[in-house]
Amino acid sequence: MRKLFFLVLFVxxxxxxxxxxxxxxxxxxxxxxxxxxxxxxxxxxxxPMCIILESGEGRGSYSTRFSDKIKSLVDTKYSFVDxxxxxxxxxxxxxxxxxxxxxxxxxxxxxxxxxxxxxTILLYKSGETLSxxxxxxxxxxxxxxxxxxxxxxKFLTEMLYASAQPKAITIEKRILSEISEIINTRPSDxxxxxxxxxxxxxxxxxxxxxxxxxLRDFIAESLAAALSEEFGKPIIPPALANGRQIELRFQxxxxxxxxxxxxxxxxxxxxxxxxxxxxxxxxLGYKYETLxxxxxxxHQKSSGAGGESHFSNVNLxxxxxxxxxxxxxxxxxxxxxxxxxxxxxxxxxxxQFSRPNKxxxxxRTVGSxxxxxxxxxVKLSRELN
Amino acid sequence: MLQSPTRALLLAAILSLAACAxxxxxxxxxxxxxxxxxxxxxxxxxxxxxxxxxxxxxxxxKLRIKNDPSSKIIKQFEExxxxxxxxxxxxxxxFLFRNKAGEYGFFxxxxxxQVSK
Numbered sequence: 001m002r003k004l005f006f007l008v009l010f011v012x013x014x015x016x017x018x019x020x021x022x023x024x025x026x027x028x029x030x031x032x033x034x035x036x037x038x039x040x041x042x043x044x045x046x047x048p049m050c051i052i053l054e055s056g057e058g059r060g061s062y063s064t065r066f067s068d069k070i071k072s073l074v075d076t077k078y079s080f081v082d083x084x085x086x087x088x089x090x091x092x093x094x095x096x097x098x099x100x101x102x103x104x105x106x107x108x109x110x111x112x113x114x115x116x117x118x119x120t121i122l123l124y125k126s127g128e129t130l131s132x133x134x135x136x137x138x139x140x141x142x143x144x145x146x147x148x149x150x151x152x153x154k155f156l157t158e159m160l161y162a163s164a165q166p167k168a169i170t171i172e173k174r175i176l177s178e179i180s181e182i183i184n185t186r187p188s189d190x191x192x193x194x195x196x197x198x199x200x201x202x203x204x205x206x207x208x209x210x211x212x213x214x215l216r217d218f219i220a221e222s223l224a225a226a227l228s229e230e231f232g233k234p235i236i237p238p239a240l241a242n243g244r245q246i247e248l249r250f251q252x253x254x255x256x257x258x259x260x261x262x263x264x265x266x267x268x269x270x271x272x273x274x275x276x277x278x279x280x281x282x283x284l285g286y287k288y289e290t291l292x293x294x295x296x297x298x299h300q301k302s303s304g305a306g307g308e309s310h311f312s313n314v315n316l317x318x319x320x321x322x323x324x325x326x327x328x329x330x331x332x333x334x335x336x337x338x339x340x341x342x343x344x345x346x347x348x349x350x351x352q353f354s355r356p357n358k359x360x361x362x363x364r365t366v367g368s369x370x371x372x373x374x375x376x377x378v379k380l381s382r383e384l385n
Numbered sequence: 386m387l388q389s390p391t392r393a394l395l396l397a398a399i400l401s402l403a404a405c406a407x408x409x410x411x412x413x414x415x416x417x418x419x420x421x422x423x424x425x426x427x428x429x430x431x432x433x434x435x436x437x438x439x440x441x442x443x444x445x446x447k448l449r450i451k452n453d454p455s456s457k458i459i460k461q462f463e464e465x466x467x468x469x470x471x472x473x474x475x476x477x478x479x480f481l482f483r484n485k486a487g488e489y490g491f492f493x494x495x496x497x498x499q500v501s502k
Contacts, residue, residue, distance in 0.1 A: 072455040075447075167423060169477040177478055177493045180454035184445060232443055232495035 022079040031248035115145040118221035194264035203274040226350035271296040293341035311376030318345035432471040448490035452479035
């Protein structure tokens with residue numbers, strides 16, 4: 001009996017000790033990268049999801065729901081808190097930055113859009129500056145975003161967390177799963193690879209500045225997410241405006257953050273080439289078209305790592321299967337299809353960074369030397385792997 | 386150089402010529418993980434002996450009792466761990482791991498790659 005008493009005493013002493021040994025990570029919340037000229041508060045035209053992420057405070061709000069969820073994550077080394085018990089520098093912080101929301105009108109469904117959503121999980125450390133330790137970009141696509149405000153809110157809520165289908169992969173579930181992993185990756189796991197710039201050929205969405213800006217973000221976020229997924233490790237998130245920093249706006253405006261990015265060893269610069277298509281007729285006179293999208297890639301090592309380039313002006317393209325031309329909204333359909341092609345091309349290109357495939361590169365390279373592109377990618381993948 | 390309309394037109398023309406080669410299905414370079422089933426189906430499924438393959442964990446990864454980050458951690462695989470296992474995708478970024486002794490759990494993310502024996 002006495003032994004049992006001491007055992008109970010020992011366990012009750014041990015439990016809080018173990019809990020106290022967990023390293024705190026402060027959950028800072030959902031945030032938006034600060035864009036020049038953007039309103040400081042939730043702009044539902046530009047960021048439809050903020051109507052849910054920033055709705056209300058206290059019980060019943062989404063921020064409280066997510067805060068409870070993140071605190072329930074089970075880990076052997078870390079625990080999540082709203083405020084650090086001892087904020088004297090070197091505290092770990094976590095935020096989710098919403099990098100892209102792009103509703104693209106779907107001509108096949110009246111009053112509905114295809115909704116693209118990209119977010120980056122950012123783990124950073126406080127000190128004299130806030131320095132990024134790790135980052136994980138992820139993207140989601142969902143058709144059927146309604147234009148009517150109430151229906152739109154329902155759609156976004158279901159996509160975020162409240163899907164009626166029990167097996168649905170909600171944004172919330174995916175983000176929580178990613179967070180549970182990223183906190184245990186070491187800073188050395190971060191691939192020092194950065195998408196430095198995305199430029200658009202003048203013919204792409206000519207005269208549509210808003211679409212051009214969206215497309216630039218879309219390519220940067222999609223390629224970063226695909227590369228991170230392919231390597232199974234985080235990469236430096238696409239930087240906005242000033243290159244070495246990410247400025248974030250939180251619901252609580254007092255909590256603005258500027259996070260310093262780690263120095264990259266390898267930079268990728270991307271050019272989106274004009275969308276094109278080829279039309280062919282069959283013996284019955286039916287016309288078929290094939291769409292083409294192409295990205296031009298340039299690599300450069302940082303000046304600290306020698307500044308050399310393993311490949312430059314590599315043009316890689318993706319094409320759609322031939323489809324019969326019918327009358328209707330060809331132009332709008334083409335836009336959606338080209339965006340899909342670019343997304344698939346980003347996925348395919350990311351594989352070449354990890355495991356270059358000579359046959360694939362030869363088939364998909366145009367207007368540049370495939371052999372040199374392959375050699376350059378082999379060299380880069382050896383350095384990154 | 387790439388910004389010039391002439392260059393863009395030239396590239397578009399070359400793209401058109403390349404149409405025949407472009408419609409082939411892409412090779413799946415990462416077909417080393419077994420096809421997708423639901424988590425419940427995977428737990429019930431008894432893999433055949435030839436479905437157990439050697440895997441290498443490229444980074445540390447937590448094996449959990451459910452495909453849920455708030456569930457209990459059974460064990461942690463350290464980076465560089467090699468093991469013979471049946472690994473299958475649940476489809477939401479989670480993978481079922483099962484060893485020959487019948488022990489199973491779930492890990493998240495692209496942490497394990499199949500290696501040669």
